[in-house]
Amino acid sequence: DGGITQSPKYLFRKEGQNVTLSCEQNLNHDAMYWYRQDPGQGLRLIYYSQIVNDFQKGDIAEGYSVSREKKESFPLTVTSAQKNPTAFYLCASSIQQTSYNEQFFGPGTRLTVL
Amino acid sequence: EDQVTQSPEALRLQEGESSSLNCSYTVSGLRGLFWYRQDPGKGPEFLFTLYSAGEEKEKERLKATLTKKESFLHITAPKPEDSATYLCAVQAGTGNQFYFGTGTSLTVIP
Numbered sequence: 001d002g003g004i005t006q007s008p009k010y011l012f013r014k015e016g017q018n019v020t021l022s023c024e025q026n027l028n029h030d031a032m033y034w035y036r037q038d039p040g041q042g043l044r045l046i047y048y049s050q051i052v053n054d055f056q057k058g059d060i061a062e063g064y065s066v067s068r069e070k071k072e073s074f075p076l077t078v079t080s081a082q083k084n085p086t087a088f089y090l091c092a093s094s095i096q097q098t099s100y101n102e103q104f105f106g107p108g109t110r111l112t113v114l
Numbered sequence: 115e116d117q118v119t120q121s122p123e124a125l126r127l128q129e130g131e132s133s134s135l136n137c138s139y140t141v142s143g144l145r146g147l148f149w150y151r152q153d154p155g156k157g158p159e160f161l162f163t164l165y166s167a168g169e170e171k172e173k174e175r176l177k178a179t180l181t182k183k184e185s186f187l188h189i190t191a192p193k194p195e196d197s198a199t200y201l202c203a204v205q206a207g208t209g210n211q212f213y214f215g216t217g218t219s220l221t222v223i224p
Contacts (some may be wrong), residue, residue, distance in 0.1 A: 004157075042118065042214035043158075043201070058211070090157050102148055103212060105157035 002027045004106035006091050011111045013078070013085065021076045021109045023091035028095045032074035033103060036060060037088040049074055050096075078111065086113045117141075120202050120215035127222050130191050132133055135218045137202030138184040147185050148212070149178050151174040192222045 004025045011020045025032065031050050035043040045058030063082025068074055074093075077083045083104040088110050092103040121136045137147070146165055150158035162171040164180040171178045175196065177188040186198055199217040206213070 006157075031126045040216060043203075044214075045211055048211075088155075092157075094163075102146075102160050102163050105150075106158055108155070108157045110155070 004091060004093055004104060006089075006106040006109050008109060009107065011109055013111060013113050015108070015113060016080045018077055018079050019111065021078070021089055022073045023076065023106060025072055025074075025091075025093045025106075027093055027104065029093035029104075030071070031094045032063070032068070033092040033094075034058075034066065034074070034076045035090045035092065037090055037104075037108075043090065044075065053078075085111055087111060118202060118204055118215040120199045120200075120218050121218070122218060123221045125221070127189075127192055127220070129174070129193060129224050131220055132188070132190045132191065134189070134194070135187040135200055135220070136184060137215055139202075139204050139206075139213075140183075141204055141206035141213065143207045144204060145207075146205045147180055148203045148205070149187055150203070151186070152199045152201055155170070155200075161179050161200075187222070192220075194224050197222045 007022045034046040034047040037043050044060050046064050047055055047066045049055035052068050052071050055066050055068050065077045088108050091106040091109050094103045095101045117140045119138045148163050149161040152158040162178040167182045169180050175190050179186045199219045201217045202215045203212040
């Protein structure tokens with residue numbers, strides 16, 4: 001079955017640690033995205049990538065980093081510079097970002113800072 | 115500033131009691147409006163895409179409509195399994211971002 005997988009489902013981080021969230025898709029989609037979801041707020045875009053080896057900052061990129069070495073993979077690193085990282089993180093993909101195509105989401109990773 | 119507003123924030127319905135959720139937007143050059151369903155602790159599930167005013171889409175008990183300023187998600191004779199948060203997003207202008215509303219939390223009581 002085609003889809004988007006995220007791992008782990010739950011992640012706990014100590015202050016000062018970097019952690020990496022995994023996102024893999026087998027939909028052959030060109031574009032991939034990372035969002036953060038906090039209670040009472042809409043989804044906010046962290047980073048997005050239209051093609052391999054290229055990515056752009058979203059609205060809240062500070063304290064995060066990404067890579068896109070393969071079409072199917074778009075890992076997100078939450079660095080120690082992110083002051084309030086506790087949130088629900090969602091990865092999404094779409095066929096081609098510049099056309100009118102819907103985004104499909106993974107199941108999410110809940111990150112908690114201890 | 116582009117903005118997407120959903121109302122109400124929360125809605126409780128009796129099973130079988132039809133209602134509508136609203137998504138209003140203030141963007142320039144709408145390219146698409148998207149509805150998603152999100153269950154607690156899960157990723158959003160795609161429901162509909164609407165591209166132009168006057169367009170309508172249906173799926174089971176759900177019907178989405180679009181005007182130049184807002185979209186409605188009509189729920190006919192809802193069942194408890196329709197309970198979820200419904201998210202609206204728009205894609206607009208020359209940019210490629212989606213702008214999400216904060217969602218409507220729907221509870222359908224048996």
